[in-house]
Amino acid sequence: MKYIKFFLIGIIFGIVMTKSEAVSWFRIYEMFRFESFHMYGIIGTAVVVGIIGTAIIKKVHLKDVTGKVISFNPKNMSVPRYLIGGIIFGLGWAMTGACPGPLFTLAGHGIAAIWVVIISSVVGTYLYGYFRDKLPH
C-alpha cells in the first residue's frame, strides 16, 4: 500500500511531462538550437522553485510521511565523471529527444519504438557497470 502514493505522483508526472511538451523531440531539438525559450523557461522555473523549496525544507527540518527528516545526500566531487558522463548523456538526449522521464511517458503514449530506446538505455547502463573500474571517476 505504501507504493500507491508513488504511483499517483508518477501519474501526475506523466501528465506534466506531456502537457509541458518536454516529451517532444521537437521541443528538445528546438531548445538545443536556441530557437525557443520554452524549455529554458520550464527548467529555469523548476530550478528557481526547487531552490526556494529545498532551502525551506532544510530550514524547517521538514519530515517525510514516515517521520524521517528529509535529507539531501551530497554527491562526491569529481570533474571528469560528471563532465564526461554528462556529455555522453547529452548526445543521447539530443538524438532521441528524450531523457529518462519522457522515455517512460512516451511509452504510455503508445509510441512502440520508444521501447527500443528504453531497452538499449538499460543495456547502456549495464555497459557502464561492466566497464566502471576502467573509467576515470
Place this chain on the structure above:
Amino acid sequence: MNQLIDLISQPWHWSISGFMIAMIMFLLLWAGGEFGVSANLRTMCSIGGAGKSADFFNFNWKSQIWNLVFIAGAIAGGFIASQYLASDDPVQVSQSTVQFLESKGIHPPETMAEGAGFVPNEIYNSWTWSSFIFLIVGGLLIGFGTRYGGGCTSGHAISGLSNLQLPSLIAVIGFFIGGLAMAWGILPSLLTLF
C-alpha cells in the same frame, strides 16, 4: 469537471510546467523518495541478474521499488494525458526549427499535439534499419552517460541544482556540451538519412 479537463487539456505555459515539475520533486521527497529517474535503469539491470557479472549492480534493489512504481505511474500518466487530455493543436515549435527540419526532410508536428505529434515519424514510426540503429545508439548513450554522470535531467538539472550542488552543475554543463554537439554537429547530417 469538464471545465477543469478543458483547462488542463490546453498546452501549458512554461511557468506552470516548471512549477509543477518542482512540485513533483517535493511530493517525492515528502513520500520518502527522491526525484531521479535514471536510477531505475540500474535497478532494472540488477533485477535482470547483472550483479553476477558486474559488482555495480549488487545492491539492495528492493529499496528502489518505489522508484519503479513511480515510472510505472509515469507510463499511466502518459496514457491518460494522450487519451483524455490531448489538445487539438500540434506542438507549437518555432518557425525557424520547422524550416530547418523541413530542409532535412523531417516533417514538423502537424497532427494533434499528443501521441504521434510529439515525435518525428521519420525516426519513431518508420521502422527502417537507419531509424532502428539511431534509436539503439541514442539509448546506449543515455544509459551509459546517465549512470557514469550519476544522474539525468531530473536528478542533476532539477534535484541537484535545487540543492546547489556543484557536481550537478558540472553534469548539466556536460549535458549541454553533448546536446549542442549533437544538435549542431552531428544531427544535421544524420537527419537526412531518414
